[in-house]
Amino acid sequence: MSNSATRVAYRNARLLDPASGLDQRGDLLTEGAKIADFGPSLFADGVPEGIEVVDLQGQCLAPGLVDMRVLIGEPGEEEKDTIKSASRAAVAGGITAVVLLPNTDPVTDEVASLEFIARRAREVRLVKVFAYAAATRGTEGNEITEMGLLSRAGAVAFTDGTKAIASAKAMRRALSYARTFDKLIVQHPEEPSLASGGMMNSGERATRLGLIGIPREAEIIMIERDLRLLELSGGRLHFAHVTTGESVDLIRRAKARGLKVTCDTAPHYFALTETDVGDYRTFAKVSPPLRGEMDRRAIVEGLADGTIDAIASDHTPQDQDQKRLPFAQAACGVIGLETLFPLTLELVHKGAMPLLKALACVTVKPAELLGLPLGRIAKGAPADLIAFDLDVPWKVDVAAFKSKSKNSPFEDRPVQGRPLRTVVDGRTVWQFEG
Amino acid sequence: MTGSPHSTTVFPHRHLLGIEGLTAGEITTILDLADGYVEQNRQPSKKSSLLDGRTIVNLFFENSTRTRTSFELAGKRLGADVINMSSDGSSVKKGETLIDTAMTLNAMHLDALVVRHADSGAVKLLADKVNCSVINAGDGHHEHPTQGLLDALAIRRRLGSLDGLIVAICGDILHSRVARSNIHLLNAMGARVRVVAPPTLIPSQIDRLGVEIHHSMATGLKDADVVMMLRLQTERMSGQYVPSTREYFYFYGLDYEKLAVAKPHAVVMHPGPMNRGVEIDSEVADDLKRSMILDQVELGVAVRMAVLDLLTRDRRGTDV
Numbered sequence: 001m002s003n004s005a006t007r008v009a010y011r012n013a014r015l016l017d018p019a020s021g022l023d024q025r026g027d028l029l030t031e032g033a034k035i036a037d038f039g040p041s042l043f044a045d046g047v048p049e050g051i052e053v054v055d056l057q058g059q060c061l062a063p064g065l066v067d068m069r070v071l072i073g074e075p076g077e078e079e080k081d082t083i084k085s086a087s088r089a090a091v092a093g094g095i096t097a098v099v100l101l102p103n104t105d106p107v108t109d110e111v112a113s114l115e116f117i118a119r120r121a122r123e124v125r126l127v128k129v130f131a132y133a134a135a136t137r138g139t140e141g142n143e144i145t146e147m148g149l150l151s152r153a154g155a156v157a158f159t160d161g162t163k164a165i166a167s168a169k170a171m172r173r174a175l176s177y178a179r180t181f182d183k184l185i186v187q188h189p190e191e192p193s194l195a196s197g198g199m200m201n202s203g204e205r206a207t208r209l210g211l212i213g214i215p216r217e218a219e220i221i222m223i224e225r226d227l228r229l230l231e232l233s234g235g236r237l238h239f240a241h242v243t244t245g246e247s248v249d250l251i252r253r254a255k256a257r258g259l260k261v262t263c264d265t266a267p268h269y270f271a272l273t274e275t276d277v278g279d280y281r282t283f284a285k286v287s288p289p290l291r292g293e294m295d296r297r298a299i300v301e302g303l304a305d306g307t308i309d310a311i312a313s314d315h316t317p318q319d320q321d322q323k324r325l326p327f328a329q330a331a332c333g334v335i336g337l338e339t340l341f342p343l344t345l346e347l348v349h350k351g352a353m354p355l356l357k358a359l360a361c362v363t364v365k366p367a368e369l370l371g372l373p374l375g376r377i378a379k380g381a382p383a384d385l386i387a388f389d390l391d392v393p394w395k396v397d398v399a400a401f402k403s404k405s406k407n408s409p410f411e412d413r414p415v416q417g418r419p420l421r422t423v424v425d426g427r428t429v430w431q432f433e434g
Numbered sequence: 435m436t437g438s439p440h441s442t443t444v445f446p447h448r449h450l451l452g453i454e455g456l457t458a459g460e461i462t463t464i465l466d467l468a469d470g471y472v473e474q475n476r477q478p479s480k481k482s483s484l485l486d487g488r489t490i491v492n493l494f495f496e497n498s499t500r501t502r503t504s505f506e507l508a509g510k511r512l513g514a515d516v517i518n519m520s521s522d523g524s525s526v527k528k529g530e531t532l533i534d535t536a537m538t539l540n541a542m543h544l545d546a547l548v549v550r551h552a553d554s555g556a557v558k559l560l561a562d563k564v565n566c567s568v569i570n571a572g573d574g575h576h577e578h579p580t581q582g583l584l585d586a587l588a589i590r591r592r593l594g595s596l597d598g599l600i601v602a603i604c605g606d607i608l609h610s611r612v613a614r615s616n617i618h619l620l621n622a623m624g625a626r627v628r629v630v631a632p633p634t635l636i637p638s639q640i641d642r643l644g645v646e647i648h649h650s651m652a653t654g655l656k657d658a659d660v661v662m663m664l665r666l667q668t669e670r671m672s673g674q675y676v677p678s679t680r681e682y683f684y685f686y687g688l689d690y691e692k693l694a695v696a697k698p699h700a701v702v703m704h705p706g707p708m709n710r711g712v713e714i715d716s717e718v719a720d721d722l723k724r725s726m727i728l729d730q731v732e733l734g735v736a737v738r739m740a741v742l743d744l745l746t747r748d749r750r751g752t753d754v
């Protein structure tokens with residue numbers, strides 16, 4: 001502990017730590033980049049000289065969010081989002097760490113690409129930026145990448161990101177080889193030959209609109225296959241953005257059998273359904289597609305019973321040129337950095353999940369999956385924190401968002417709860433200006 | 435207004451993007467008006483001055499001869515100036531987006547825009563950006579409302595009413611905008627609709643649109659009053675959806691033998707262009723007692739005149 005390190009006292013907070021179950025009034029002291037201490041009577045004798053005091057007036061103080069699925073356009077498509085614009089959006093959304101997908105141009109499949117991302121993140125110095133490396137070279141689904149060297153260079157896990165690892169052989173090898181480095185393989189669970197050409201969920205709605213459907217089975221089949229491969233190869237497997245009730249059931253049963261499998265979902269899969277496609281709204285075009293109401297409910301249940309481990313924004317910026325098109329031609333994806341938190345809190349306000357459990361899905365759980373020492377309030381832990389108002393009602397206003405792209409299907413949605421202050425490594429990097 | 439009877443029913447739509455959402459009353463309004471235009475079109479002088487000085491653009495992003503010609507004739511017989519644009523000659527080929535094209539045309543003060551596009555929903559996207567009336571001349575697999583209307587007019591003129599009729603729509607339902615428009619229209623008018631095709635050509639949950647699903651012509655055509663054949667595109671015959679033309683014709687091609695289970699007076703329809711020997715046998719197609727294929731072509735012009743008339747009434751200051 002250096003005496004010169006900046007010390008900040010957060011007073012009169014509702015301290016929330018999902019990892020330990022802490023939910024208590026108290027104070028928290030940061031020293032430099034770390035949490036020095038916290039508790040109900042930390043400053044019973046007053047705050048010592050030289051400590052900056054932030055009075056939270058009873059608002060919540062929790063670990064900052066860890067968003068494990070973020071796509072940005074840098075390098076290659078900087079007009080959509082850059083590390084800088086996405087970092088600003090992230091901290092405004094209460095996110096203190098992001099994990100970037102490798103689907104950039106060039107693909108993140110080389111050590112040099114990881115170094116580039118790290119350098120840009122250091123220059124911007126807002127949110128903590130981590131990166132996946134591709135599981136296969138060029139995300140082409142054939143040869144596995146240099147997982148060892150990429151791990152040493154900082155890759156937190158391996159995935160082909162928005163593309164499924166379609167070949168059973170490549171998936172088997174990836175799972176098997178990644179064991180050496182105890183790294184997670186993250187799969188986009190969608191059988192491409194069933195999904196190709198598809199534009200939205202298969203069913204009555206797609207039939208009425210004359211759009212080519214993607215059957216739910218495209219996801220279910222891939223999960224079934226990969227669970228078999230996991231049993232065969234060992235390793236750790238994580239399914240990104242699961243969307244169907246059967247997906248949750250399969251993973252629930254696999255976990256019960258002791259398989260090392262985890263999964264996440266994105267807010268649009270528990271907050272929207274295929275009905276939101278309406279009359280060809282391209283902002284509701286996502287991959288995998290929005291499903292029906294029964295699946296939406298099953299996703300909420302999966303979160304509630306812990307089968308779904310984490311919630312990730314699945315932030316996918318697309319500019320107007322990619323969205324103001326006929327539905328068939330429009331690109332997939334929604335931005336999510338600035339709606340992840342309020343939409344997660346929606347589960348709490350609707351009574352689907354207790355607050356600490358919901359917070360765990362966006363803090364400590366994704367951090368643990370990726371082996372990151374983040375997402376907790378503990379002595380000596382990184383001082384990555386958010387102060388937030390749990391109850392304040394507001395309406396999503398995409399024009400006010402920091403993200404460069406504005407493709408959100410949640411415009412005008414009434415939500416409750418918003419971040420007030422975001423702290424990364426003990427430094428306030430964003431404050432709400434009401 | 436020679437030959438166009440006034441209707442008293444309200445038609446409260448600016449565009450015609452699909453049949454879904456139209457009421458039976460609104461459909462009847464169009465068909466009644468079209469009946470009058472059929473008579474006008476049979477006169478030696480077919481032209482009226484109803485749309486004198488009005489401009490209509492036919493904007494076709496997909497090749498079409500019969501639908502485009504039909505719309506062109508409809509506009510011209512009402513006295514409008516009609517301009518044809520196809521994707522070949524236009525800036526669309528140079529990379530201009532659909533919305534830019536819409537804004538450009540909008541600046542030219544059109545009265546009506548007739549659009550065909552290969553993507554479902556593309557016509558709606560255009561309609562949201564322009565001030566004139568937009569008529570969907572076919573968007574992807576979604577709808578082709580004037581085809582549905584002309585089919586209904588043909589049936590009504592031949593069989594008197596649509597109410598209670600059994601109509602079998604046969605063939606490539608999956609990719610057919612004609613099927614969707616007809617399903618919505620026939621249901622709205624009280625007909626019983628069946629779709630008949632191999633399961634590979636039936637879209638997911640189409641029963642929820644109010645149709646019975648049949649996979650054999652024997653059950654699908656039983657006691658039918660109307661048999662509508664759809665065009666099968668040959669690129670879909672390469673083993674992707676059906677194994678071969680030969681196999682398809684054997685099981686789903688319409689010939690007298692398969693037609694025998696339908697009602698004795700049953701009529702046969704086809705939106706054209708036909709693949710003789712693929713989905714329909716020439717003998718049936720050319721049987722003037724059974725086939726309404728040429729009636730459909732004739733009535734298409736009248737229906738499109740009725741639609742142009744109705745949709746432009748607001749801007750012409752005519753009471754609907």
